[in-house]
Amino acid sequence: MRQLPTSFSRFFSLRTSFEICKGWIFSKLRFVRLFASFGLLLFVAACANQPNVILKTANGDITFEIELADTPKSRADGLMFRNELAPNAGMLFDFQEEREVSFWMRNTFIPL
Structure with a gap:
């Protein structure tokens, strides 16, 4: 089995961690947008x-x-x-x- 150079494996793990965090952050932002949209919809319905x-x-x-x-x-x-x-x-x-x-x-x- 061939081992990758240390610098390459370290870069790969950091990049993977960044992609995971980025996905987590975007999923949270999507939830916040959905929640805010739902709240606005309820407000408009109550006013109507x-x-x-x-x-x-x-x-x-x-x-x-x-x-x-x-x-x-x-x-x-x-x-x-x-x-x-x-x-x-x-x-x-x-x-x-x-x-x-x-x-x-x-x-x-x-x-x-």
């Missing part, structure tokens, strides 16, 4: 569920921040257990169709 409604009046425009309750769970929870609500904020209950509904304001701590 709160439309602003603008009422045009003789005295000027009034903007309301509206939370949309469009799932059975969000409609059932409503404003329960909230201790505060922004001055121009509210909740819109979307039942997808015209029907008679009733509301029970149980555990609603804020004035309506």
